[in-house]
Amino acid sequence: MNADFISAVQELGKEKGIEPELLFQAVEDALVAAYKKNSNSNSNQNVRVDMNKETGEIHVYAQHTVVEGEPADDTEMSLAEAQVIDPRYAVGDIVEVEVTPKNFGRIAAQNAKQVVVQRIREAERGQVYERFQSRNQDIVTGIIQRMENKNVYIDLGKVEAVLTPNEQIPGEIYQYHDRMKTFIVEVKRSSKGPQIMVSRTHPGLLKRLFELEVPEIHDGIVEIKSVAREPGMRSKISVYTEDENVDPVGACVGHKGMRVQTIVNELRGEKIDIVKYSEDPAQYVANALSPAKVVSTTVNEEEKICRVVVPDYQLSLAIGKEGQNARLAAKLTSWKIDIKSESQAKEEAALAEQEQ
Template sequence: MDTNINLKHAIEQIVKEKGIDRQVVMEAMEQAVLTAANKKYRNTRDLEAHYNPDSGEVELFEFVTVVEEVQDSYKEIDLEEAREIDPEVEVGDSLGERLDATGFTRIAAQTAKQVIIQKVREAERETIFNEYSDRQWEIITGMVRRFEKGELLVDLGRAEAALPTKEQMPREVYRPGDRIRAIITEIRMTTKGPQIILSRTHPSMLAKLFELEVPEIAEGIVEINAVVRDPGSRAKIAVSSNDSDVDPVGACVGMRGARVQNVVSELRGEKIDIIPWSEDIARFACNALSPAQVSKVFVDEDNRVLEIVVADDQLSLAIGKRGQNVSLAARLTGCRIDIKSESKAAEAELAQFASFDGTQGEEEPAADETAEGAEAVEGTEAVEAAEAVEAAEVGTNDAAAAPDAEEKQAE
């Protein structure tokens, strides 16, 4: 009786802990008893095992076939002997006899966990894989278990996830038992089961944190158009609004900066620039270089290059520490950005102008060529002067001939 109670308890515990269907557990238990029985009888008998939920035990049955002449005493029984058990039996029928399975049930109870794990491992892995594959790109909270070859192993409840070294934030330190939030980036099925990969450095981590903090983003009123990060240091996020009455930047910042501050706290002080997104690449680049003020923008759309001019006192701000600000802006816009100060731009223009003048001087004809040109001009002028004299003479002759004509007309 105690064994039956223990068996019932073992089944209930496995169902609860593993979250496996009760029928699967009972089938595995039956298989455990049957395996133990076949091992004892050296597979010489036709046995079946069935779990009885009422009694809470696995019942073992031996089946023999009714024959006229017995050739295998373990699996056959003659007709006369069979009719002593069941008077209506006929040749070819199968008779079942219940065996004492107490010993086998005890063995099954002891090995149930191992047998069930072997039997349902694939089903359990598939369940976990399907559950977490639907949660890809979702932020999840877990508990740090241990470090293993640089990876941080995180307990998610039903599964264990890995946070690789390259996906960990710089200067973050965790100890076993600490709670951690990360985004699920990948779920792989391996021979050891589902492998869940987490990240705290992926740009989507930042986007999802804002989605959790800003209701307008979750509702689709405010849209995140682009995100770039230098994890643990600085990030830029471009947002736009589908409602003209809603300021996307203000919605993300929140009252007195409460919303963005929550995100900054989660990312351990990572600075976040929230900028308005624009289809105009020049305007978008100016926004992306914030907080620096831009004076001029020259756009080469074919090569995706932007030449940006800023005031001299804004140059270091536009470039940022170790070029971080301009690097993030370039990644955000998808363009190469060249930044110049106004004084350098003016010097470049003067140099270009001087170069242009010098080029013109080089193109002036040589002295001999100039002389030949002058002679040619003089020759042309002489011809034109002669033609002018002839025209003048013709004009004079015509003027002199005019009175004679008038005299003839008078006559």
């Protein structure tokens, strides 16, 4: 092993962001294994490799523990033998004897190259893992690389992310080389490197898109209180601010609807209702049923049910297609919602009076 190799290891370490000392330690460990393999020595024998970090010169030392009486194996040395080397040795000391083979330089170079490449690969995988682990629950932008077994593989640079069928928006079409934003839901270690699991259906994707698109949310002036989503169909998001001079809904909609339209386009046409959060449950539920208008609300705190009355002509709008609007409002507010039209409410009230 020569000085050029040492210099190359140092440069590689700096280039890849890995401490060269870690690579040298890995090389020394590999050389210990190479020595034991090629010298037919006892695998339990204690061996130390000393490598000069400037010249690349290598020395191998067998380590023996000094014992009283006869040694049990190669790892031990009698006190008498040790004191022939140096009279100052005592029982329990470690004696090192150089055992460097004549042709060890060639064997060392082969093993050193393999281990350096392996350690660099492991370190790079570790760096990629740490980078994406720190971005867990965040948005990443990548390019669709391939599709296999209904999984979509997205190139994020040094790693591929996997978009499984369960995390895909129903009916969304994925095409090769399209750029697409996804939400990181999990980062896992594996023998082949980090596995990045992403989603297009997670409510967090919608939340982060608003945080990126609306400066008032990014700056903390407007707060997202809750998100309810039926991916590819419709979503509701509730927003709140303590600043009386800021309209939280208007901030999210943007001038001529530009901000929310950007997000709708990113989600391939998913409809988004932005509603104002209120600490008053009755008002919050009424807001959540937008675009339907509410006549009155009655709150049952114990059962956490909100009974809502809407104009007759708005009943179908309040409930929504296949109950979607009411379902999303309930999910957004965490309240059960019972919707009645004005005529239904009057009939029930009349029946109640008759029963009394």
